[in-house]
Amino acid sequence: MSSVAPVGVVSFSQRLIDFLDRIEYRRLEATQEREEAFNLRYEAYVREGMIPIGFEKRLTDGYDDADNVHVFGVHMDGAMVSTIRVHYASPENPHSPTVDAFPETLKPEIDKGHIVVDPTRFAVHPSMSGLHPELPYITARLGFLASEYYSANLGLASVRVEHQAFYRRLFGMRPLCPPREYHGLKKQLSLMGIDYCAVRESVIARYPFMNATSAELEMLFGSNPVPLHAMTPATLPRVGPANLH
Numbered sequence: 001m002s003s004v005a006p007v008g009v010v011s012f013s014q015r016l017i018d019f020l021d022r023i024e025y026r027r028l029e030a031t032q033e034r035e036e037a038f039n040l041r042y043e044a045y046v047r048e049g050m051i052p053i054g055f056e057k058r059l060t061d062g063y064d065d066a067d068n069v070h071v072f073g074v075h076m077d078g079a080m081v082s083t084i085r086v087h088y089a090s091p092e093n094p095h096s097p098t099v100d101a102f103p104e105t106l107k108p109e110i111d112k113g114h115i116v117v118d119p120t121r122f123a124v125h126p127s128m129s130g131l132h133p134e135l136p137y138i139t140a141r142l143g144f145l146a147s148e149y150y151s152a153n154l155g156l157a158s159v160r161v162e163h164q165a166f167y168r169r170l171f172g173m174r175p176l177c178p179p180r181e182y183h184g185l186k187k188q189l190s191l192m193g194i195d196y197c198a199v200r201e202s203v204i205a206r207y208p209f210m211n212a213t214s215a216e217l218e219m220l221f222g223s224n225p226v227p228l229h230a231m232t233p234a235t236l237p238r239v240g241p242a243n244l245h
Contacts, residue, residue, distance in 0.1 A: 016209040019134040024075040025142065025220060028083075034064070037073050037083040037123075044123035050185050059121070061097075061183070068093035070221065071121075072142050074135070081128045082139040087118040088150045096120075098158045101182050102191045106156075114153035117196070119143030137209070140170060142220070144203065145212050147196040149221040157192040158182060167192050170207065172199045 028034045041059040045051045051059060064071060068089065074082040087096035089110055096118040099106045109116055119142065124135050147155045157167045160179075167173040171194050179188035204211045 013207055013209065016134055016137055016207065019132070019138060020209055022076050023138055026073045026075060027220060028071045028073050033073060033080075034060075034071060036080055037071055038064075040080060040083050040125055041121050041123045043126055045185075047126050048187075050187055052186070063087065063097050063120075066093075066095065068096070070146075072220075074139050074142075076128075076132075080125070081132070082124040082135050083121065084119050084123070084139050084142050085121045086143055086146045087120070088146060088152070089116040089118060090114075097183060098156050098191065101158065101180070101189075102177060105177050105191060106154075109154055115150050116154045116156060117143060117147045117150060117152040118156045118158075119146070120158060136166065137170065137207075140167075141210055144171070144210050145217060145220060148200070148212060149217045152196045155194045155196045158189045159192060160187055161190055164190060164192060171203055 026033065028037055035058065038058040038060045042051070042054070042057050045059055046053055063069060064085065066087065069085055069087045071085040072083060073080040074084075087098075089096040089099050089106075091110055091113055094107070094110045096116065097120045098118045099110065099116060106116060119140070122136075122139060124139065128135060143155065143157075146152070155171065155173075157171075157173055159167060164173075164175065173192040173194050176191045176193045179190040182189040
């Protein structure tokens with residue numbers, strides 16, 4: 001049998017690589033930038049019927065100020081077009097939104113000494129979601145890169161049932177337990193997960209834009225973050241496989 005990938009897969013994969021050239025990732029630490037992300041979250045979540053309309057027009061909680069979290073903005077042509085936050089839970093820092101929402105499933109993993117990467121508050125600007133179908137993929141990439149940087153054992157997604165297909169297609173994720181109430185949202189979320197090391201190579205083979213260099217990872221997640229134009233993965237050396245804990 002031929003090993004050539006279907007034309008549609010190849011063409012969309014190349015589109016994602018090309019789209020990275022227009023993208024700048026920023027780890028948001030300044031108050032003004034974080035507020036912009038909180039406002040973007042609010043607009044997206046209200047539009048999806050996830051939260052009620054509020055006077056403050058911002059969506060934030062105590063998890064945004066945790067010691068084990070990064071809040072990111074994805075910028076295109078100088079404007080924030082999407083945002084995501086990423087927690088990395090470990091025995092030293094065992095709490096994250098999804099760990100606390102699904103404790104019977106996830107706390108035993110942390111008790112084993114495992115690292116859990118938990119991307120949440122995924123939001124694409126309502127005016128951009130229809131124009132640029134690449135944005136959800138480019139935004140979700142940050143969770144995958146966090147799993148690489150922190151040598152995660154388990155990568156998570158807390159999503160509505162109708163969004164499970166996206167995570168199954170992109171990462172090979174599978175549901176870990178039924179949907180439930182999630183931190184006051186109006187719609188229930190399901191828990192999905194992957195053994196990161198087991199799927200890493202297959203995800204990168206199918207979607208080369210998911211690859212990263214050690215320099216990119218350090219600039220995103222290290223102690224001295226800098227705004228970063230996403231590097232083109234196909235032209236740069238790979239980071240070595242993450243180590244299981």
